[in-house]
Amino acid sequence: MIFRKQSTTGLLLALFIATTASAHGLSIFSKKKQEDPAAAGRKLTPAQNALIDKAIAREKVVVKTVKDRAPLVETYIQNMRPDPVLGQAPDSDQHFLGRVDFKAIISDQAYDINDATSRGGSRPGFFKSSLSFLGGLGGSLKLNFHAAGFVQMLLMDSRDFDRQHYNFSFVRNDFLGNTPTAVFDVTPSNGKKDRGRFFGRIWVESRDGNVVRFNGEFAGSEADYSEYYHFDSWRTNVQPDLWLPTSFYVEESDPKSATRSLRFKAVTHIWGYLLKVPAAESENTSMDVVGATDVSNEAQDVSPLGAQRAWVQQAEDNVVERLFQAGLIDAPSEFDKTLEALANNILAYNNISLSRPVRVRTLLTEPLESLAIGNTIVISKSLLDTTGIVTQDGAQQMGNLNAILAFQLAHIILGHRLDTKYAFNDRLLFPSTAVFNRIPMHHTDADNAAAAKKAVELLNAKELEAGQQYFSLYLQQLQARIKNLKALNQPMIGDGLVKSDTDSTFWLADLLPKGPKLDVKDLKQQAAMPLASFLRFDPWTDQVFVLHTAYEPLLSAADRMPFEVAPVYLKLSYYKSPAEAPAAPAAAPAAPAAPANPTTQPAAPAAAPAATQGAPAAPQTTTPQNN
Numbered sequence: 001m002i003f004r005k006q007s008t009t010g011l012l013l014a015l016f017i018a019t020t021a022s023a024h025g026l027s028i029f030s031k032k033k034q035e036d037p038a039a040a041g042r043k044l045t046p047a048q049n050a051l052i053d054k055a056i057a058r059e060k061v062v063v064k065t066v067k068d069r070a071p072l073v074e075t076y077i078q079n080m081r082p083d084p085v086l087g088q089a090p091d092s093d094q095h096f097l098g099r100v101d102f103k104a105i106i107s108d109q110a111y112d113i114n115d116a117t118s119r120g121g122s123r124p125g126f127f128k129s130s131l132s133f134l135g136g137l138g139g140s141l142k143l144n145f146h147a148a149g150f151v152q153m154l155l156m157d158s159r160d161f162d163r164q165h166y167n168f169s170f171v172r173n174d175f176l177g178n179t180p181t182a183v184f185d186v187t188p189s190n191g192k193k194d195r196g197r198f199f200g201r202i203w204v205e206s207r208d209g210n211v212v213r214f215n216g217e218f219a220g221s222e223a224d225y226s227e228y229y230h231f232d233s234w235r236t237n238v239q240p241d242l243w244l245p246t247s248f249y250v251e252e253s254d255p256k257s258a259t260r261s262l263r264f265k266a267v268t269h270i271w272g273y274l275l276k277v278p279a280a281e282s283e284n285t286s287m288d289v290v291g292a293t294d295v296s297n298e299a300q301d302v303s304p305l306g307a308q309r310a311w312v313q314q315a316e317d318n319v320v321e322r323l324f325q326a327g328l329i330d331a332p333s334e335f336d337k338t339l340e341a342l343a344n345n346i347l348a349y350n351n352i353s354l355s356r357p358v359r360v361r362t363l364l365t366e367p368l369e370s371l372a373i374g375n376t377i378v379i380s381k382s383l384l385d386t387t388g389i390v391t392q393d394g395a396q397q398m399g400n401l402n403a404i405l406a407f408q409l410a411h412i413i414l415g416h417r418l419d420t421k422y423a424f425n426d427r428l429l430f431p432s433t434a435v436f437n438r439i440p441m442h443h444t445d446a447d448n449a450a451a452a453k454k455a456v457e458l459l460n461a462k463e464l465e466a467g468q469q470y471f472s473l474y475l476q477q478l479q480a481r482i483k484n485l486k487a488l489n490q491p492m493i494g495d496g497l498v499k500s501d502t503d504s505t506f507w508l509a510d511l512l513p514k515g516p517k518l519d520v521k522d523l524k525q526q527a528a529m530p531l532a533s534f535l536r537f538d539p540w541t542d543q544v545f546v547l548h549t550a551y552e553p554l555l556s557a558a559d560r561m562p563f564e565v566a567p568v569y570l571k572l573s574y575y576k577s578p579a580e581a582p583a584a585p586a587a588a589p590a591a592p593a594a595p596a597n598p599t600t601q602p603a604a605p606a607a608a609p610a611a612t613q614g615a616p617a618a619p620q621t622t623t624p625q626n627n
Contacts, residue, residue: 048170051182052163054209055202058243059161062210062235063106065242066155070101071273071539072327076366076487076531077266078565080254085520087558088261095366095487099275099327106158153231154245154270156186156198156214165189165197173206176213177571179237180206186216200230205572210243211235212572234568237575238273238540245270246539249568265565267532271364271539272327309355312417316374319441320361324542328493329378330362331543335535342398343377343405349461352413360405362544363494364537367487368478371441371494372408372416378494379404381535381544386563387474388534389526390551396526399467400474403459407495407508410454416447441493448495452507459511472515475506477527477562480518485563523554528562536570 044052074097081091157165171183181203188197200216215232233248251265302310323329330336339360347354356375363369363380370379387400443451459468478497482489482504489498499505506512519525537544554560 044168044170048182048184051204051206051209052168052184055204055211056162058208058210058241059156061242062244063155063158065244067103067106069273070099070103070275071270072275072364073098073100073268073270074365075266075268076565077264078485079264080262082261085557086560087556090481090484090564093485093487095490097365097492099272106155153233153248153250153268156202156211161198171201174203176203177573179212179572179574181212182206186214205243205574207574208241210237210241212237212243232568234570234572236539236570236572238538240575240577242575244273244539246570247568249565251567267565267568269539271537271542273540274542275325275327312374313356316376319373320376323378323493324361327542328363328365329542330364330537331541332361333543333545335544335546336360336362339377339379339401339405342401343409346402346406346409346458346461346464349463350458354412358409358412362535362537364542364544365492366531367491367496368489369491369494369496370404370408371443372411373441374417375412377405377408377412379408380494381537382488382531383497385531385534386528387471388529389470390549395467396470399464399470402464402467403455403471403508403511406455406458406464407451410451410458411443411447414447414450414454416443416451442491442495445499448499448507452510455508456510468511469515471508472511472513473518473525473527475508475512476515476518479504479506479512480520481563488563520557520560523557526554526560528560530561530564530566532566532568 075095077094078090079092080088083089165188167187167189169185171185174181174183184202184204185200186202187199196218198214198216198218200214202211202215203213204210205212212235213233215230217230230252231248231250234246235243236246238244247267247269249265249267252263254261254263320329324331336359340358343358343360347358354375359376361376361378362384363371363378365380366382367380368383368386370377370383372378383404384401387397387404389396389400391397459465475497478489482498489496495507497506497508499507516525518527533549534547535544536547552559
């Protein structure tokens, strides 16, 4: 539960401010709700009591583990408005990203219930000071809020989650994905006297007693806040018997809306738990060289051109490694290899040869952007999510991906080089919190204009030309929402789809006439997907993988939700070590086969799984297909 100030400017900031109770409680903490006769009459069985005891013990382990971590935390908020056709649509948005040092903000005094304010003293607990979880970025993004309040949405109670402070009542047994759980309602034992306590429902996995999901609010009230918001917080099993916060969703409806549209909705993702580890885990690290082959006797002298290219690649490798260490890009994955195959096929269809292979990685953040770092193409997760349209033959997603890749391939082909100052390693020796200010990777307007023109040329290859219609639809859908989703279209380190903040035209605007006209009432036409619809990533390893979602038919225009935040619902499963895990299926979509005799030999495309509802089918791999 989070709360809002009466003022409009406080809405977004207060989304993250946790509460302690004052003497003035809201109706939600009324006597009727505290004393539920039905709940009081249900006695927990011995097995249920034992599971609660396990959950209390495991929660202490989670708090201790989180204190030793400094993961990346990203929050994206969409304010909503009524829409005559869609029911509701985004009206504005905000995006925040930074690292959280949990040890610095989890305090034993977070739930101090001494009523200092009644004695004329300062506010108790975490109201004593306000911290920005964004660290060095907080000032530039104009975001400040009570850090302990933010923690409360990830941890039910960082100090006193126990039977002394909470009452538990059994609700039902339930499955979350592949994980069996017992569901309990949780209420503060002293009602509104326990300020800032969790009030809601928890899901406890039945094997080891870990809380894997909790849904509700926090008890208490503050005199100058009038409304309380609710959250749904999820965890995943990142290591044996260790479930850590992964995502949570927040929304609140507008009581003044006749159409019951939401006032806002927001999602927060947490990843990069290995960015900071306890000292004990980093000691005694072996310095032996592993996996390297001695070829010193076979090495040749390097030519001046070879030296120049090696220097450029050194700068590229430094930046890619630094972005990975900062938690911004994913660990190499099978899906990245599929994108590399697609990129190489675009080159093959155009008979273009490069001196070095193209690599592709995924940027793990929300804004729609892409960039070329030397010969490494980086595409944001949300750009991949929103272009991942599910069709029976996979042609629409393929066409969208080809357009995104072609834009950055054009930069590589045209020789828009990375600044080679990054070949000096000291250029990258700075705190992770400054990474966005210190590595601007976007291209100039002149370079982007030239790359856009070249990208259209690449996409005019006969094997790719038919796919242009799909990216045209995507851009039309984005154009309809671009004024209301400025944060989503503001790139952090790379190139956006839009030319500038004040200009709502696209770099690839020449593709707009290539497709049919967007019709929001046509249920057979899907131009863009909601956020988080195609990829997920492991919050421990930062590796992305493709979702295999069930097919959901569109019943009305409101079902489309293009570029919108959606509720979090994770398919939970128990951790499996790499040795235990089954062989991972090849990532969809698969790349089509290359021409019979291209000048450049393309990378072999990844094999695709059989077509199913919810995943695009692979095109035939015998000959290239004109979609």
